[in-house]
Amino acid sequence: xxxxxxxxxxxxxxxxxxxxxxxxxxxxxxxxxxxxxxxxxxxxxxxxxxxxxxxxxxxxxxxxxxxxxxxxxxxxxxxxxxxxxxxxxxxxxxxxxxxxxxxxxxxxxxxxxxxxxxxxxxxxxxxxxxxxxxxxxxxxxxxxxxxxxxxxxxxxxxxxxxxxxxxxxxxxxxxxxxxxxxxxxxxxxxxxxxx
Amino acid sequence: xxxxxxxxxxxxxxxxxxxxxxxxxxxxxxxxxxxxxxxxxxxxxxxxxxxxxxxxxxxxxxxxxxxxxxxxxxxxxxxxxxxxxxxxxxxxxxxxxxxxxxxxxxxxxxxxxxxxxxxxxxxxxxxxxxxxxxxxxxxxxxxxxxxxxxxxxxxxxxxxxxxxxxxxxxxxxxxxxxxxxxxxxxxxxxxxxxxxxxxxxxxxxxxxxxxxxxxxxxxxx
Numbered sequence: 001x002x003x004x005x006x007x008x009x010x011x012x013x014x015x016x017x018x019x020x021x022x023x024x025x026x027x028x029x030x031x032x033x034x035x036x037x038x039x040x041x042x043x044x045x046x047x048x049x050x051x052x053x054x055x056x057x058x059x060x061x062x063x064x065x066x067x068x069x070x071x072x073x074x075x076x077x078x079x080x081x082x083x084x085x086x087x088x089x090x091x092x093x094x095x096x097x098x099x100x101x102x103x104x105x106x107x108x109x110x111x112x113x114x115x116x117x118x119x120x121x122x123x124x125x126x127x128x129x130x131x132x133x134x135x136x137x138x139x140x141x142x143x144x145x146x147x148x149x150x151x152x153x154x155x156x157x158x159x160x161x162x163x164x165x166x167x168x169x170x171x172x173x174x175x176x177x178x179x180x181x182x183x184x185x186x187x188x189x190x191x192x193x194x195x
Numbered sequence: 196x197x198x199x200x201x202x203x204x205x206x207x208x209x210x211x212x213x214x215x216x217x218x219x220x221x222x223x224x225x226x227x228x229x230x231x232x233x234x235x236x237x238x239x240x241x242x243x244x245x246x247x248x249x250x251x252x253x254x255x256x257x258x259x260x261x262x263x264x265x266x267x268x269x270x271x272x273x274x275x276x277x278x279x280x281x282x283x284x285x286x287x288x289x290x291x292x293x294x295x296x297x298x299x300x301x302x303x304x305x306x307x308x309x310x311x312x313x314x315x316x317x318x319x320x321x322x323x324x325x326x327x328x329x330x331x332x333x334x335x336x337x338x339x340x341x342x343x344x345x346x347x348x349x350x351x352x353x354x355x356x357x358x359x360x361x362x363x364x365x366x367x368x369x370x371x372x373x374x375x376x377x378x379x380x381x382x383x384x385x386x387x388x389x390x391x392x393x394x395x396x397x398x399x400x401x402x403x404x405x406x407x408x409x410x411x412x413x414x415x416x
Binding site: 058065066175179185189 | 201206207211241243247250252259265
């Protein structure tokens with residue numbers, strides 16, 4: 001399975017679930033190729049460490065493999081996978097004490113950067129430092145606010161999609177995003193600001 | 196802005212175009228007039244933009260293989276668990292069959308010893324006779340065992356002998372004549388209940404005696 005070279009697929013989630021239920025192994029392969037990056041990045045933003053994100057991603061896909069046949073299509077497959085991922089992160093990370101403030105140096109190790117910025121070396125270095133500070137600051141945000149902020153500002157989900165993933169009302173989503181952003185703003189201000 | 200409204204929440208929602216147009220207009224007016232709110236909004240916007248610029252990471256290239264390996268391992272563990280479960284249920288089935296045979300064997304044993312014991316001891320039904328109330332003649336005719344005066348008697352032809360006395364001892368029993376009978380019954384009034392039996396051989400004060408009661412005329416003719 002190689003997610004980096006995966007072609008974009010638009011097979012509906014229910015079809016994939018049905019194929020998986022009938023023992024078609026290529027269905028799960030397709031799910032992995034489509035969503036490995038999403039799951040890995042979400043785990044990474046919640047855990048703050050590449051090694052832990054890798055473990056979490058493996059476990060999330062184990063869960064997906066086990067439960068995919070029961071996916072009923074009431075939400076999109078993407079929403080369902082976000083939900084499975086966050087539920088798993090919550091249950092795993094709460095046992096280990098949710099990361100709230102690791103050292104900035106520990107953030108953003110591992111994985112491969114996908115975006116080539118096209119900027120000069122100095123500019124890239126400054127941007128890299130700023131990104132590290134933001135990522136480290138994000139881990140200071142309370143987990144339930146962090147989830148909402150990550151889904152909104154990093155994953156780019158709409159408010160109603162976030163409400164669906166988190167299983168809360170849109171008003172709650174609005175409140176959590178605001179609190180999360182404000183906590184991050186304060187965390188970055190006290191460290192000298194990201195940009 | 197009223198006290199109930201959270202300015203950060205309003206500003207954040209405004210940033211995401213989540214406010215109705217009239218409320219958005221009101222917030223814009225507030226931002227225009229309040230430098231602190233303007234600063235807050237700028238801070239929230241910067242945070243949101245910075246988060247959006249965080250670079251996405253590609254999963255490590257070996258992750259797919261690791262996932263596949265863990266799925267395979269989980270499948271093997273599950274099939275092992277299934278096998279253990281199947282094995283346990285097989286053992287349980289065997290133990291159920293064994294238990295059923297054990298119960299049947301136990302019941303059969305109980306029944307065998309009960310009936311065999313009855314046969315060996317010739318335990319025919321015992322008639323209990325209250326000394327104060329003489330048994331009806333028909334009871335005596337049909338009975339082979341009687342419990343009278345707190346003693347168990349068995350029929351031996353025309354006479355009744357106390358349980359435990361061998362027939363060979365009957366001849367050695369000291370006969371109690373009519374004169375002695377009253378004296379004996381006076382000393383042991385509980386023996387009056389045996390009067391209905393006619394001739395009775397029993398142990399009394401360490402010796403075997405033979406009581407012969409005079410026959411009584413039948414009543415109620």
